[in-house]
Amino acid sequence: MKALEFNGSGTEYFKIWIVNILLTIVTLGIYHPWAKVRNRRYFYGNTELDNANFEYHATGKQLFFSYVIAMILFLAYVVLSQVSIVFSVAFPLIFIFVLPWILWRSIKFNLRMSSYRNVRFGFDGSLGGAYATFLGYPVGLFIAFIIVMAVIVGLIGSVMGMMTPAIILASILGLFFYPAYFAMINKISNMYFINGAQFGQGDFSTELNFKTFFGIAMKGMGLGLLLSFLAMIVIGIIAYLTIGLEQIAMMGEQIQQMEEGAEPDGMFLALIFGVYAVLILVSIYVAAYFKARHRTYVFGETSLDNSINFESTLRANKLFGIIMTNLLLMIVTLGLAYPWAVVRLYRYSIESINVGAPDGLDGYMSKAGNEGALGEELGDAFDIDVGGIAF
């Protein structure tokens, strides 16, 4: 197995980044698609496997048209939703129904515009599959859950007259619903994406099961609860030692007084800040845990043409360490450290990917076909990530 390498540097990227921002401002935003292309090209071009690099091929001109459409839609949405409450609800609803199409186009376009060793990637997942993955399952499962809950409470509770057991049963189901939902969506979206992806004439394939994802979701949730609980105990002890029991008991009153404009107590503010900081830290850690575990599992089950294998060595602790130091760096430098932070994070997530190709990668050939860029930029302007996919 060989590891991917990243040859970019924060300093070099810093210059590209700042010039991108400058030109985007000077051109009143028109340069944005070209800036995006340069960004992508830099990261793809510096990513190497076996002494050959990846490449991003889209041009600014290609992205420009859909960027303009996306901006007009976005502007219309922002302005109109401030004006009309009805519109601000209706627009996202309509958008949800268009979203799978946008995501589908976006995946297709982005893969087709990427290459390794002169051979393009591709995607042949169906539009129907996109609707099932990004709309059918997420919404359907949720509706199914609500129906089940209603039936339990309605049938067992009201009709059969056993309200207490019905509520207990419903609560237990509710507790398991979130991790189960999360696991199912992850399984479906990863399988849709990977099984549709191609490298030249070669097909990626994977078979993922719900049980493993559910196990990861339960462990992650447990971890989050445990960490929050421990942190709260520590904060509680510190609060007890520094501001005393009486003050803690008066917390509710203090909050009310602050809302009415009273000067807040320093210690009290520190306590509130501490609680928030801990919750944010825990949620970042849990997110890192999910990312690491998902990638290890999904990569391990993925192959290209059943001959080329993948492996992820991403570790939650190290990922968490990088995210935290990045966050600190950005705060200290008022955001100027952004390019270095991005490069560090990208480097780690790339260099923790191993590829095993016992028969080499010769013999792959690009497939013909062209895609418009509309979906891709629409997704970008509305700030959509293809959620849950492990890459």
Add this chain to the structure above:
Amino acid sequence: MIDGKLYLAGRSDFSPAKLYLQAGGFQLHAEGNHTVTGSIDQLRVANRLGNIARKITLPDGSVFETKDNDAVDTAFANNNQSSGFMGFVHMLERNMALAIFSIFITAGVLFASFKWGLPAASHVVAHALPASANQALSGNVLAFLDKYFLDESQLDEQQQEKIRQHFIDRIVPLYLAEDAPEFKLHFRLWPLGEDGSIPNALALPSGDIVVTDRFIELAQYQDEIDIVLLHEMGHVVERHSLQQVIEGSAIIIVVSMAFGDVSWLADMGVGVGSFFISSFYSRSHETEADQFAYEHSLHAGINPASLGLILTRMEQDMLFDGSDSSSDKTNNKKSKPDTEATDPNEANDESLSGYFSTHPSSAERTAMGKRFQTCFEQGLTVCPETNFK
């Protein structure tokens, strides 16, 4: 001579290759394969980016790839393709001094456009839009407020009618522009807690002005009601709601473009940033509405000091009402205003600036209040900027 590798069109296998360029022509030798020759104009050279491998596409679609970027730059220096706009961009990117310079330009431009550009632009745009755009904003806002926040007024009909008639006869005619909306006065009770209520006055872009019962109770002189109503009319006339919509939209778009790649950062940026910026803008809107109120108050012989007095009283009423929930409310309400009764005509500097001085950034508002107060005492109906003590 440039060292690299040659990929045949669309294929992943490659062979080491060398590219020779001279006198407008090229020669490419691929190991164990073939030799291609042609004119240098037939080659498509990718523009340079950092030090990523450079691609040169041949007429037949095969690709020569090299890491020797500098050699490519030198060899194609006389060829138009490698210069052009992207060549200029690369020149910017190579230069650290320029990059650092860019930080300052970027920061300067952003600062200037948020401080002056955006307010000016939104002012122009808001006034250029037809009055119907402004009115569209009001939509069902009053119905919405009635449903969730406001109750019917408890003031007796006669008092309401008296205030309304005074407003229509005396205050509305002070502003007689062509585009003036039809001003209407609405009385409402804004309940707070079990038996408290909030003193407030607010204006909708349509010209509907809502005053709460508690505000009327707190006002001790007709001048105080009048000047607050003028202040609210100022918000309507200056189209502040529309400006806020424009400013808010612009901020959201700029922030989400700058941090587009990191969504969590964008969320944080939009939240925190737009809070600070919009409170900055709304302060300048308050100042503008003050100015409108002061200017028109001089014409009508309304004492400008009334604004500071009533606003102070309203704020203290809110603080007093909320923090001391255990004591007897009705008693408080009766006794409190009395302790503060100050005839606006006897107002001194201290009471005038009372409200504004508790809001540290409002030095400008205080200064303006004092300026108009001076003019009022001198019996002027127009108060020039220079008339500063």
